[in-house]
Amino acid sequence: xxxxxxxxxxxxxxxxxxxxxxxxxxxxxxxxxxxxxxxxxxxxxxxxxxxxxxxxxxxxxxxxxxxxxxxxxxxxxxxxxxxxxxxxxxxxxxxxxxxxxxxxxxxxxxxxxxxxxxxxxxxxxxxxxxxxxxxxxxxxxxxxxxxxxxxxxxxxxxxxxxxxxxxxxxxxxxxxxxxxxxxxxxxxxxxxxxxxxxxxxxxxxxxxxxxxxxxxxxxxxxxxxxxxxxxxxxxxxxxxxxxxxxxxxxxxxxxxxxxxxxxxxxxxxxxxxxxxxxxxxxxxxxxxxxxxxxxxxxxxxxxxxxxxxxxxxxxxxxxxxxxxxxxxxxxxxxxxxxxxxxxxxxxxxxxxxxxxxxxxxxxxxxxxxxxxxxxxxxxxxxxxxxxxxxxxxxxxxxxx
Amino acid sequence: xxxxxxxxxxxxxxxxxxxxxxxxxxxxxxxxxxxxxxxxxxxxxxxxxxxxxxxxxxxxxxxxxxxxxxxxxxxxxxxxxxxxxxxxxxxxxxxxxxxxxxxxxxxxxxxx
Numbered sequence: 001x002x003x004x005x006x007x008x009x010x011x012x013x014x015x016x017x018x019x020x021x022x023x024x025x026x027x028x029x030x031x032x033x034x035x036x037x038x039x040x041x042x043x044x045x046x047x048x049x050x051x052x053x054x055x056x057x058x059x060x061x062x063x064x065x066x067x068x069x070x071x072x073x074x075x076x077x078x079x080x081x082x083x084x085x086x087x088x089x090x091x092x093x094x095x096x097x098x099x100x101x102x103x104x105x106x107x108x109x110x111x112x113x114x115x116x117x118x119x120x121x122x123x124x125x126x127x128x129x130x131x132x133x134x135x136x137x138x139x140x141x142x143x144x145x146x147x148x149x150x151x152x153x154x155x156x157x158x159x160x161x162x163x164x165x166x167x168x169x170x171x172x173x174x175x176x177x178x179x180x181x182x183x184x185x186x187x188x189x190x191x192x193x194x195x196x197x198x199x200x201x202x203x204x205x206x207x208x209x210x211x212x213x214x215x216x217x218x219x220x221x222x223x224x225x226x227x228x229x230x231x232x233x234x235x236x237x238x239x240x241x242x243x244x245x246x247x248x249x250x251x252x253x254x255x256x257x258x259x260x261x262x263x264x265x266x267x268x269x270x271x272x273x274x275x276x277x278x279x280x281x282x283x284x285x286x287x288x289x290x291x292x293x294x295x296x297x298x299x300x301x302x303x304x305x306x307x308x309x310x311x312x313x314x315x316x317x318x319x320x321x322x323x324x325x326x327x328x329x330x331x332x333x334x335x336x337x338x339x340x341x342x343x344x345x346x347x348x349x350x351x352x353x354x355x356x357x358x359x360x361x362x363x364x365x366x367x368x369x370x371x372x373x374x375x376x377x378x379x380x381x382x383x384x385x386x387x388x389x390x391x392x393x394x395x396x397x398x399x400x
Numbered sequence: 401x402x403x404x405x406x407x408x409x410x411x412x413x414x415x416x417x418x419x420x421x422x423x424x425x426x427x428x429x430x431x432x433x434x435x436x437x438x439x440x441x442x443x444x445x446x447x448x449x450x451x452x453x454x455x456x457x458x459x460x461x462x463x464x465x466x467x468x469x470x471x472x473x474x475x476x477x478x479x480x481x482x483x484x485x486x487x488x489x490x491x492x493x494x495x496x497x498x499x500x501x502x503x504x505x506x507x508x509x510x511x512x
Contacts, residue, residue, distance in 0.1 A: 191444075191451035191452070191453070193444065193446065193451055194446060248448060251448065252450075254445065256445060256446070258446055258447060259447070262447060295447075295448065298447045299448045302449060314447075
């Protein structure tokens with residue numbers, strides 16, 4: 001065990017934990033005031049629900065002994081054999097528990113990301129059931145495929161901190177959610193406007209901060225690679241904030257605060273799979289492109305007519321896909337991409353992208369349909385009108 | 401007696417109040433309102449999607465004055481509240497039948 005590495009990864013785990021409440025604020029500012037608590041709750045409660053699932057069975061399914069490259073065994077269920085020393089630990093420098101809790105935070109935020117797609121209209125109970133099933137049947141296999149010794153990692157797919165596992169998977173599930181739930185009441189007819197953009201920007205800032213733990217911590221050591229991933233992460237976010245506002249400035253005449261915050265997020269998402277494989281200049285290019293691509297991705301929603309309330313598909317789905325693809329182009333640290341003489345890597349990335357989208361979309365769609373058939377996904381029209389805060393939680397966010 | 405309602409931009413409130421005070425008007429009421437005129441409100445853009453916001457914030461100042469003050473009020477208010485841009489507001493003048501000062505029971509112009 002290496003004490004410095006252990007300290008760094010524990011702090012990184014804490015940083016990643018803070019992303020979930022940050023995401024809650026980011027999303028909550030974007031909904032109408034009658035849904036502010038319902039939206040925060042959907043992210044915040046994942047810290048409770050997913051953490052327990054992770055300890056009971058999730059960690060084992062993702063990182064237990066490989067079964068056919070598809071799923072982990074149950075040998076670590078109930079955290080059996082996950083101890084304070086490095087025995088069995090996937091990272092030989094870290095106590096097994098440190099690795100487990102770092103990965104736990106990734107599992108927590110991923111289903112929380114999906115909630116942006118069905119914000120303002122989903123039953124809390126149905127969401128909880130969906131989240132349990134989704135983490136076990138979609139997230140854990142994805143984590144196993146990429147990091148747990150599964151087929152995608154074995155094939156050589158590069159995914160440093162979760163472009164496929166976290167962002168494409170949640171983006172694909174978000175698309176399934178938007179299609180299964182249908183648009184919000186009044187969508188396209190009356191303005192549905194963010195109620196508190198300062199809250200959204202605060203959330204974006206917390207996400208940016210937490211993302212250093214997410215990406216730099218994915219080096220799994222307090223070393224130069226962590227520094228490189230940290231710098232790449234920061235540069236991509238910075239560049240994407242700039243490119244997003246430039247595009248909207250040209251397209252709509254004004255640079256918006258929401259645009260700057262969205263750009264930051266697009267850059268962070270896009271650099272996630274590449275963070276440990278690219279240098280700072282490649283990171284800036286990936287970020288600049290991410291701002292433009294995700295801006296166009298968000299516009300696509302109104303063209304195609306589905307209501308992905310807070311643009312999870314446009315930012316996480318499309319941003320994650322661009323990042324995974326860009327990793328195949330720009331990888332130069334510890335792996336080579338197309339621009340560094342290895343076109344085969346790009347092909348591997350494309351295979352991983354297609355597989356991730358197909359698996360996560362089909363599974364998520366099926367899970368939404370099953371939950372819908374059993375308990376119903378959507379609140380009744382009257383509850384939707386009065387807002388989820390009162391109808392689902394008997395609370396109101398503001399007493400003004 | 402006439403009631404004069406002035407719909408104007410919120411940031412013009414102080415100037416209008418000062419102008420009215422200079423004319424010898426002793427009391428007025430102010431309310432924050434929202435509305436739109438011919439031009440409608442304004443456009444807001446969130447992640448590339450445009451929304452028309454019809455109702456823009458204005459203030460409404462209400463005063464009741466003797467008939468011979470009306471002309472002066474209209475002139476002074478137009479002078480201070482005009483910016484020349486869309487949204488400068490409107491002034492409505494309407495007749496008042498009776499005024500009662502609740503404390504003393506006075507009526508008519510002496511109660512204004």
